[in-house]
Amino acid sequence: xxxxxxxxxxxxxxxxxxxxxxxxxxxxxxxxxxxxxxxxxxxxxxxxxxxxxxxxxxxxxxxxxxxxxxxxxxxxxxxxxxxxxxxxxxxxxxxxxxxxxxxxxxxxxxxxxx
Amino acid sequence: xxxxxxxxxxxxxxxxxxxxxxxxxxxxxxxxxxxxxxxxxxxxxxxxxxxxxxxxxxxxxxxxxxxxxxxxxxxxxxxxxxxxxxxxxxxxxxxxxxxxxxxxxxxxxxxx
Numbered sequence: 001x002x003x004x005x006x007x008x009x010x011x012x013x014x015x016x017x018x019x020x021x022x023x024x025x026x027x028x029x030x031x032x033x034x035x036x037x038x039x040x041x042x043x044x045x046x047x048x049x050x051x052x053x054x055x056x057x058x059x060x061x062x063x064x065x066x067x068x069x070x071x072x073x074x075x076x077x078x079x080x081x082x083x084x085x086x087x088x089x090x091x092x093x094x095x096x097x098x099x100x101x102x103x104x105x106x107x108x109x110x111x112x113x114x
Numbered sequence: 115x116x117x118x119x120x121x122x123x124x125x126x127x128x129x130x131x132x133x134x135x136x137x138x139x140x141x142x143x144x145x146x147x148x149x150x151x152x153x154x155x156x157x158x159x160x161x162x163x164x165x166x167x168x169x170x171x172x173x174x175x176x177x178x179x180x181x182x183x184x185x186x187x188x189x190x191x192x193x194x195x196x197x198x199x200x201x202x203x204x205x206x207x208x209x210x211x212x213x214x215x216x217x218x219x220x221x222x223x224x225x226x
Contacts, residue, residue, distance in 0.1 A: 004156070032212075032213050034213075034214070034215075036217070041219070042219055043118070043120075043205060043217040043218050043219040043220050044157070044205070044217045045217070046214060046215070046216065046217075049213070049214065089156075089157060091157075093212070093213065095212075096170075097170065098169070099162050099169040099170035100162070100212045101147065101159040101162055101170065101173075102147075102149075102157075102159065102215065103159070104149075104156045104157040104158070105156060106154075106155060106156045107156070107157075
């Protein structure tokens, strides 16, 4: 079946440094890639997304890049802050039989050390 | 605008018992999804409603799971009888378009 691989599973960075999380997807027909942030005790929150007709998208300290040929996409967080500590999930939009769903990666636990 | 709400936030039941989870989507969102995350693994798709119709239930583990969406508003997910492997966090999400799904806080289910 379709799957999304996400790396690393855990990531620790010093406050102010950058963090990069990478995902690879298998369904070449996927055309939408959201990133979610899940804080303790809360549900996943959509923080940024990218569509397949765009190579990069930026929103303040967060950016996402997409390489459709290689089927890779990445989340970049610059100038990390303690409040960025959370579990981050990537997902690929999968369409089949007239319906659609997300295929998620396994998550990355990011710790920003003050 | 209120977000997706789920009830209860936690549920602890014994093997063989029945549990019903509820999800209230964002008002006006025709698409409603159920997902589950088992400890340390990915968030896995269970099923997708469009209004009151099940569009895709390919992710439902087995016939012990029953989802309904009466009148195209809130949805319930019933597990009967519950087994140990059903433990996990059950998320509901809703969307207006095929994209941008908004998630609820989840229900943590523990089967002992």
